Amino acid sequence: MTRAKRPAKRQDPSLPNENILIVGASGSGKSAFLRETVDFKQRRIIAWDPEEDYPLPRVRSLEAFLKLAKKSGFGPIRCALTVAPTEENFEQFSAIAFALAHAAAPMTIIADEIADVTRVSKASFHWGQxxxxxxxxxxxLCAITQRPQEADKTIMNQVEYTWCGALKTTASAKYMAAEMGITLEKLQSIQNIHRKQVQYWIRKGTDAATMETIKF
Structure with a gap:
């Protein structure tokens, strides 16, 4: 049996948009939602993970991450990068992540707490790309933040799904209520019952947002 050849083109415009923005304060259920929706044992998954939150093999330098990426090419790679959360480091991570992407080799990319490494204005070149x-x-792409009003706006326009859990500040809640197309009162009606369940709002595209629950 001959092995099927990988298409020469890295891109396929017909692929569906599965990008998601995940917003919520600490304890809002972000990690629980990710565990439900992301297979951390898949062949190709990388994470920008300064706080070491994700169950993946880990490297702690951009040099090591780049070396691993070059070795992998478009093949298997499972890795979390833990380095100082600076804009420069995140930009390099974004450039490497994009270089690894191929239409014939699906990959999940997690970018944690993007408000720490992006600006409210237009996204930096590689992150924007x-x-x-x-x-x-x-x-x-799974982009995550606790402070959505401080993160860049490019990601807001490129996700198909927006997930919003409980938020601590009124500024964040007002911002996300507008993004979700619901009232501030509805967004703030989320209830988190410690160790039993968390509620969240989720919106697909321009559809109406719906409230859902994760039970433990």
Whole structure:
């Protein structure tokens, strides 16, 4: 049996948009939701993970991450990068992540607490490229933040799904109520019952947002 050849083109415009923005304060259920929706044992998954939150093999330098990426090419790679959360480091992570993406080799990319490493204005070059193009290059981008009003706006326009759990500040709640198309009162009606369940709002595209529950 001959092995099927990988398409020469890295991109496929027909691929669906699975990108998601996940917003919520600490304890709002972000990690629980990720565990329900992301297979951390899949062949190709990488994470920007300064706080070491994700169950993946870990490297602690960009040099080591780049070396691993070059060795992998478009093949298997499972890795979390833990380095100082600076804009420069995140930009390099984004460039490497995009270089790894291929339409014939699906990959999940997790970017944790993007408000620490992006600006409210237009996204930096490599992060912006990743946000805008990763879908047709076979990537699923999961961007996460506790402070959505402080993160760049490029990602807001490139996700198909927006997830919002409980928020601590009124500024964050007002911002996300507008993004979700619901009232501030509805957004703040979320109840988290410690160790039993968490509630969250989720919106697909321009559809109406719905409230859902994760039970433990």
């Amino acid at each position: 990743l946000c805008r193009k990763v879908r047709k290059y076979g990537g699923r």
